Amino acid sequence: MRPVRLELSAVIFALAEGREGLEPVVATTRGAGARDLPTVAFDPDRHRTLELSLRDWVAQSAGVTLGHVEQLYTFGDRARGGGDAAPPGAPHVVSIGYLALARPQEARGPAIGWTPWRRHFPWEDRRRAAPLIDTVIAPALAAWAAAAPGQRAPRV
Structure with a gap:
């Protein structure tokens, strides 16, 4: 051991x-x-x-x-x-x-x-209009969920 x-x-x-x-x-x-x-x-x-x-x-x-x-x-x-x-x-x-x-x-x-x-966490920066989470991460998650709506949409 x-x-x-x-x-x-x-x-x-x-x-x-x-x-x-x-x-x-x-x-x-x-x-x-x-x-x-x-x-x-x-x-x-x-x-x-x-x-x-x-x-x-x-x-x-x-x-x-x-x-x-x-x-x-x-x-x-x-x-x-x-x-x-x-x-x-x-x-x-x-x-x-x-x-x-x-x-x-x-x-x-x-x-x-x-x-x-x-x-370290740029998506948490909410000081400006269009932060990374709204312009990059959320659209990528939406596209991922749309690719398999029955399986992925409930996770998002």
């Missing part, structure tokens, strides 16, 4: 001053190229709960004290961590996702970068 590794991932939101006033921002790690969500392996020898582990890691690595934290989802399918292609003895990765809020004044942690929410 493969060992299991628990990873804690956080979607951390804050409000930061942007070009158009306060805007929601998302924390991402600063790495070589790609931006990832802040993620850490759970160490049960250091922390008695998953949430305390996440809070401590974010505070230590990014200098951010989290406000509200809520567990959202657990991903544990075999494909994570390499799945069947993983080297022998490699752990099976179970990732637990959290939503966390940070205070606006802490939206400048040294180990993380902050990107506008709308960069």
Whole structure:
């Protein structure tokens, strides 16, 4: 049986001053190229709960004290961590996702970068007339549903 590794991932939101006033921002790690969500392996020898582990890691690595934290989802399918292609003895990765809020004044942690929410979710940007959801996503869903009306229309 493969060992299991628990990873804690956080979607951390804050409000930061942007070009158009306060805007929601998302924390991402600063790495070589790609931006990832802040993620850490759970160490049960250091922390008695998953949430305390996440809070401590974010505070230590990014200098951010989290406000509200809520567990959202657990991903544990075999494909994570390499799945069947993983080297022998490699752990099976179970990732637990959290939503966390940070205070606006802490939206400048040294180990993380902050990107506008709308960069990750452009269809949620409702500041202008014709947002992406109305001009691209909704018409594509309507066409998809019309292609098989008896099967797809109830889903839309």
